[in-house]
Amino acid sequence: MEPLFKQRRKNQDMFFNEEDARGVKQPDNDPLVITLTIEGFNTKRILVDNGSSTDIMYLPAFQQLKLDPGRLRPFDSPLFSFSRDRVYPKGILTLKVTIGIYPKQLTHQLDFLVVDCPSSYNVIIGRPTLNRWKAATSTYCLKVRFPTEDDVGEVKGDQVLARECYQAVLAAKENHTWTIEKEKEDKVEALEAVEPVKGETAKMMRIGTTLSPEMRTKLIQFLKENLDVFAWSHEDMPDISRQVIQHELNVDPGRKPIQQRRQVFALEQSQAITDEVNKLLQAGFIREVYYPEWLANIVLVKKVNGKWRMYVDFTDLNKACPKDSFPPA
Structure with a gap:
């Protein structure tokens, strides 16, 4: 062989x-x-x-x-x-x-x-x-x-x-x-910010400084023409029609529901959770429900910039709904 x-x-x-x-x-x-x-x-x-x-x-x-x-x-x-x-x-x-x-x-x-x-x-x-x-x-x-x-x-x-x-x-x-990280001389050249798009300073892209003047002009024009495809906030990401695609959880009916113990957060973490939830509510990503005793806990992870990133603890749900890499057609 x-x-x-x-x-x-x-x-x-x-x-x-x-x-x-x-x-x-x-x-x-x-x-x-x-x-x-x-x-x-x-x-x-x-x-x-x-x-x-x-x-x-x-x-x-x-x-x-x-x-x-x-x-x-x-x-x-x-x-x-x-x-x-x-x-x-x-x-x-x-x-x-x-x-x-x-x-x-x-x-x-x-x-x-x-x-x-x-x-x-x-x-x-x-x-x-x-x-x-x-x-x-x-x-x-x-x-x-x-x-x-x-x-x-x-x-x-x-x-x-x-x-x-x-x-x-x-x-x-x-x-x-x-x-x-390599030494400074091996680092990629810094990026530069382009001019504010349509006078809205929040909508700003960054492009490389090594582009030729012709390519730089074409790239800026392309970005301006396709401004609507970028998501600048939660509101810019509307939900997808169920006629296009729909996701469902294949939960094992034999599994018993598990009630997670409620977690208590410090003041800084609670404020971060409140801010993130308000953003999602305003964007229509989530809605209020009336069975909070069965909700999964929030998990906060601090990012490099000092801000908090919010996750949901789906540990128990993942056990009841294992990933299927090869679902039936």
Whole structure:
């Protein structure tokens, strides 16, 4: 049988074939989630992300491992996610990490950036560690292989845990591919604001400064002609007719309703909730109901700019209404 992937490291062949995919439930588009030994503790929910340029440990995992905060060293550069969200790490620390099972295992001191933001994972293993392990990964087989002094070692991904984490990631819209900000000379040139459109200063777009005068003129004219397609506020996003599209929840009738315990918020959070609810009411996105004992709780997450972002805790509803990636036609 021809190998699907082959890579040579230190005279050792690392390859994956169909036999390695045995036991993986197909079709498989699951992330590669593994277990590693960190500082002597078996640590689960570790995402292997070839797109991340750094290794990340989330603050809850740092606390659960009972690591000394004094081990954190300052790290001033921010991290950027794929959606350009900016996060400043709590610091960087070096931990002893072991991958594999004796004797086919590796133990290295690895540097992790500790990040305080919501995550379904405990740790992100990025390219720095994968390159140091000289590892080959296969998302099809859900395995990581790496050369050791005693032949090639491997770690299998946990498909069940990977799917649980992925569902949580989708629900919370988390970002897990992080990039360290480059030096100033490597940064993209700053953007400039164009003139106010139609005299309304609130309706302003930004375009790049590297455009030619001709292209800049054409782009500004195009934006002005298509001003109506942009949503400047909630009121600019009217609801869609049910004749066009309609969404319904396929709730399991066998599930019993769960009543969430009411949460109490601080004054600042309560004001943020009030402001956001008023916006949605004025736009007609929501309406008042008279069964508040069955409503899901509000969840507030602070954004980088200091403002609050409001979510709804649909944890119990998601359990009763699991995502169906392949609904019937």
